């Protein structure tokens with residue numbers, strides 16, 4: 495009886511083991527499908543290049559176009575101000591170890607430019623704005639002969655940065671040419687949809703209210719591309735303090751034009767914007783803070799705003815809602831697919 499029980503039990507065990515093996519196989523099959531379908535790159539997969547980008551916006555482009563091959567790291571994360579950012583010893587190690595360094599240039603990385611240009615003798619260093627037609631770059635008089643670096647807010651102009659990134663990846667890693675080209679084509683299509691979305695959504699703001707007031711002058715390209723006037727307390731860089739005169743001058747404008755809302759920025763302290771609100775209140779004009787915009791840094795990792803497309807959609811929607819326009823309840827599918835954050839640990 496005991497022998498019979500032992501035989502049955504051992505048979506049961508082997509049946510169970512076979513079943514277990516099947517389940518494991520099925521599970522790993524699922525996992526494989528999921529990771530292949532993901533937009534995010536597998537770090538270092540297929541021997542692709544190590545890419546280090548200064549800002550999150552550039553890293554997001556490289557990550558999307560390099561998906562499947564390139565291992566991409568951003569030096570500056572959420573809420574970091576690139577105008578003031580200095581390279582840490584850890585950054586220098588990452589830069590030294592990189593196959594490709596991507597940066598914005600046009601004096602955006604004011605305190606890092608030297609470190610980056612010094613790397614050019616040993617590493618491929620690419621300024622993603624270099625393929626932009628100079629006639630398309632803003633050259634505000636207050637910036638004394640320099641170009642406005644905030645090019646990512648004209649999405650059609652930023653497409654040039656995406657093309658430059660694609661070309662840099664192909665030049666470094668010819669084996670990935672087809673994949674990079676395919677990824678870039680799909681991404682450029684999404685950027686075209688984003689450009690259209692921004693244009694049509696901003697256009698729903700009543701004409702007299704199409705004015706956005708921010709802490710620093712990051713939205714000049716945005717204003718030009720999408721038809722909204724932009725006023726800022728500080729200039730193109732955050733490197734200088736705003737004066738009382740700057741604030742008072744802007745209060746005059748807000749009061750006389752009855753501007754309903756002003757905006758704070760995730761990478762700039764909000765104290766000057768609060769001073770504007772108080773200044774207006776003292777003059778009997780109630781202006782509200784219309785929300786937080788992502789100007790020189792993307793939103794938190796792992797959220798839609800932590801992608802370039804999601805950041806632009808957030809800004810467009812926030813500005814439109816605060817100034818009396820109508821925000822589309824449903825986004826185009828192409829945009830939704832471009833706002834998927836990479837899985838944790840793959841940034």
Ligand code: ZN
Pocket residue numbers: 577644710711712730731732789790
């Ligand atoms: Zn800026």
